Amino acid sequence: MTRPVLIGNCSGFYGDRLAAAREMVDGGPIDLLTGDYLAELTMLILDKARRKDPSAGYAKTFLTQLEEVLGTCLDRGIRIVANAGGLNPGGLAGEVTALAERLGLHPRVAHVDGDDIVDRLEELQAAGHDLAHLDTGRKLGESAVHPVTANAYLGGFGIADALGAGADVVVTGRVTDASVVVGPAAWWHGWARTDLDAIAGAMAAGHVIECGPQATGGNYAFMDEVTDRRYPGFPIAEVAADGSSVITKHPGTGGLVSVGTVTAQLLYEIADPAYAGPDAVAHFDSLALTQEGEHRVRIAGTRGSAPPETLKVALNHEGGYRNTMTMVLTGLDIEGKAAWAEQELFELLGGQDRFAEVDVRLLRFDHPDAGGNEQATAHLKITVKDPDRTKVGRAFSNTTMELALGGYPGFHTTTPPSDASAFGVYWPTLVPATEVEHRVTRPDGTVVTIDPTPPSAAATAPAPTAPAAPAPSGPTRRAPLGAVAAARSGDKGGNANVGLWTRTDAEYAWLRSFVTPERVRELLPEARDLAVQVHALPNLRAVNVVVVGILGEGVASATRPDPQAKGLGEYLRSRVVDVPEDLLPAHQE
Numbered sequence: 001m002t003r004p005v006l007i008g009n010c011s012g013f014y015g016d017r018l019a020a021a022r023e024m025v026d027g028g029p030i031d032l033l034t035g036d037y038l039a040e041l042t043m044l045i046l047d048k049a050r051r052k053d054p055s056a057g058y059a060k061t062f063l064t065q066l067e068e069v070l071g072t073c074l075d076r077g078i079r080i081v082a083n084a085g086g087l088n089p090g091g092l093a094g095e096v097t098a099l100a101e102r103l104g105l106h107p108r109v110a111h112v113d114g115d116d117i118v119d120r121l122e123e124l125q126a127a128g129h130d131l132a133h134l135d136t137g138r139k140l141g142e143s144a145v146h147p148v149t150a151n152a153y154l155g156g157f158g159i160a161d162a163l164g165a166g167a168d169v170v171v172t173g174r175v176t177d178a179s180v181v182v183g184p185a186a187w188w189h190g191w192a193r194t195d196l197d198a199i200a201g202a203m204a205a206g207h208v209i210e211c212g213p214q215a216t217g218g219n220y221a222f223m224d225e226v227t228d229r230r231y232p233g234f235p236i237a238e239v240a241a242d243g244s245s246v247i248t249k250h251p252g253t254g255g256l257v258s259v260g261t262v263t264a265q266l267l268y269e270i271a272d273p274a275y276a277g278p279d280a281v282a283h284f285d286s287l288a289l290t291q292e293g294e295h296r297v298r299i300a301g302t303r304g305s306a307p308p309e310t311l312k313v314a315l316n317h318e319g320g321y322r323n324t325m326t327m328v329l330t331g332l333d334i335e336g337k338a339a340w341a342e343q344e345l346f347e348l349l350g351g352q353d354r355f356a357e358v359d360v361r362l363l364r365f366d367h368p369d370a371g372g373n374e375q376a377t378a379h380l381k382i383t384v385k386d387p388d389r390t391k392v393g394r395a396f397s398n399t400t401m402e403l404a405l406g407g408y409p410g411f412h413t414t415t416p417p418s419d420a421s422a423f424g425v426y427w428p429t430l431v432p433a434t435e436v437e438h439r440v441t442r443p444d445g446t447v448v449t450i451d452p453t454p455p456s457a458a459a460t461a462p463a464p465t466a467p468a469a470p471a472p473s474g475p476t477r478r479a480p481l482g483a484v485a486a487a488r489s490g491d492k493g494g495n496a497n498v499g500l501w502t503r504t505d506a507e508y509a510w511l512r513s514f515v516t517p518e519r520v521r522e523l524l525p526e527a528r529d530l531a532v533q534v535h536a537l538p539n540l541r542a543v544n545v546v547v548v549g550i551l552g553e554g555v556a557s558a559t560r561p562d563p564q565a566k567g568l569g570e571y572l573r574s575r576v577v578d579v580p581e582d583l584l585p586a587h588q589e
Contacts, residue, residue: 159183200304201243230254267499482573
């Protein structure tokens, strides 16, 4: 047995708090500094950067952070692991070396790649892999889609190899978010590929800390529990040899680490509780959370099973061009004004059929007899999409402004006329793991290949779940769902996930019986005609809801006001439902 490895996170997305790296290194002891910079949308952003400059394609903010902490990390023996390499991990590794030379430092730098398969898509299809869309089943070859990025999600054992070869800094391309924790933990503790329970435990820890302060009080629904409202300290996972971990943060930092904040992040952007990765399947319905002390939560008992024989691949392709104009409607007869504006605008434009896609949304913020002008307004948001940029550019937005003197009373817009912008579309798919070359370029320049976990790897059966307690009966009272349940929501391509959890067994018994696919469709009007999945996690007093297709073809192309579904959980909590009186405070109306 070795002591737990202390892994601190300093980035949850490309654009996160720059000071987090310095704060994590200076705030207390850690063994590794990690960062997650990549999302589906980020790959499109990096592709645009690479088109302008072939030497780009990585998260440049990582270099800014590294410049502040590299010397200190080398002095203290803190290793650095980040997926900031994006579409060009080799290029970023070279920039890290150049930065170090300017600083007079000499780190050993390694990089992990092989995830980028965009140039092999035709070859893979010719070999019989149809690259079907995970949600629609549509085969790539049957579409007119031409992906600009295609990246397989790699596991953590390439990172472990690089650290074992002496790397001080490891940068990767598209590994899973949890891999930047799994790899260091596997290296530190010497895990074999068959140590599936331990790997699954590290996956749970990695999933919790990968979004930075979301694990330490950020975006937390039970706001009254977060009494320290300073910016939260970034999270640390103390991962033990058996894969159990303690989630914590540096002393003296803001926020909160509690069973609730860790539960919230465990539920974030998952689907089935069997959370699949390239190194194992972590069964989130088997783990247990315990508050061990102030800002210290233990995750233990995570069961692991063998990973699938396939890797998830994120494809992105160009969807065409889009433009949006938002007209402000004020006062009386909002719906009549909106109908007039829509009719008049598309008559001037030659009809809605001229565009590949039209999205019209009337957003109501208005109140009768409003106490202020802004409280009497609504927005008519019209978005048009088309492969032809000229159709949706100034031709569209300038025509909107023609309604200024010839349309409904009180016309004005939220922005001046704008030009079209390109948008991308996300296409999730699978490929056999054996078709992807998981490469490590070690500090000495040696290139090695990491084999996938063999399908015959020993597996541990998930723990049996106890029978559900009966739901409370008796009188009910109308109250917001959020009076009983917290929520955290987010996006996975075109799907939205809403994790709901409670603080007591009685509350969970009611929540589990209350939240059904039919109920979700009642409470979320946008989900009325969509497939809804509900997964129970009794060990967390939680249910996870997946609304399939509510985000269209992914965040880059979505036209809804909340394209990443970040507020969807809070909207669901605001819905007024019949709650058993025994679950509500006596004074609540």
